[in-house]
């Protein structure tokens with residue numbers, strides 16, 4: 323039983339799972355290699371993202387959050403982890419509202435139930451420069467295709483997404499198509515790839531190939547991107563129930579262009595990292 327290593331908490335949002343570290347209490351020095359070691363599901367703890375809660379960097383936020391993919395890359399957004407970190411901070415303070423800051427901006431989060439959290443994920447970025455894309459194109463119809471996936475919508479929620487609308491998300495080989503599209507030349511910072519199928523008015527099914535992580539059971543920023551893309555394409559209104567492999571998120575694209583995401587959080591276990599993973 324490791325009693326001296328860096329403490330961690332394992333949490334998930336609809337099966338999108340996280341190792342959460344806290345540098346406010348235990349200073350740590352992460353490198354891409356150490357992120358990969360912790361995230362490895364065979365030789366490490368295993369997670370879709372490694373999250374670090376850091377001291378707030380200004381008076382308007384409660385904490386800073388850094389997001390690492392299991393390949394060691396960083397991301398500007400992680401919706402499911404934001405709900406989990408917000409929940410931890412609210413459990414700590416007893417507050418029902420917190421502000422989390424990331425490299426992409428400030429995120430307001432609010433408790434909606436004992437294990438239910440709403441996050442204002444910030445504005446949808448729709449200009450090609452903000453996705454970012456390698457050239458000036460209409461983000462409502464990106465000029466790329468791979469196999470049966472054609473004509474996606476580009477959206478950033480602080481991280482890049484390409485949303486493809488399809489007739490049946492179960493019929494596509496996302497494991498084969500995802501990595502090709504993630505690394506497409508149109509995406510200088512790569513992209514998260516979503517395939518989405520309208521089930522009914524206000525209800526949409528999606529699956530995701532996450533940048534730097536592969537297929538995950540849920541993607542909060544991806545669900546926001548899908549809801550915005552569907553509204554922009556006129557496929558539904560500005561509120562949607564987004565059904566992911568791991569469960570359902572409620573998304574609303576607000577009149578001020580911010581996107582509100584509401585969904586559950588869950589704790590799995592806590593422990594301390596062996597020094598072989600994080601010296």
Ligand SMILES: N[C@H](CCC[C@H](N)C(=O)O)C(=O)O
Pocket residue numbers: 338370371389391396397398399400401402403481482514532533534535538540541542543544
């Ligand atoms: N792979 C994503 C980060 C995690 C996003 C996802 N887990 C979420 O809940 O938003 C990226 O590189 O932008």
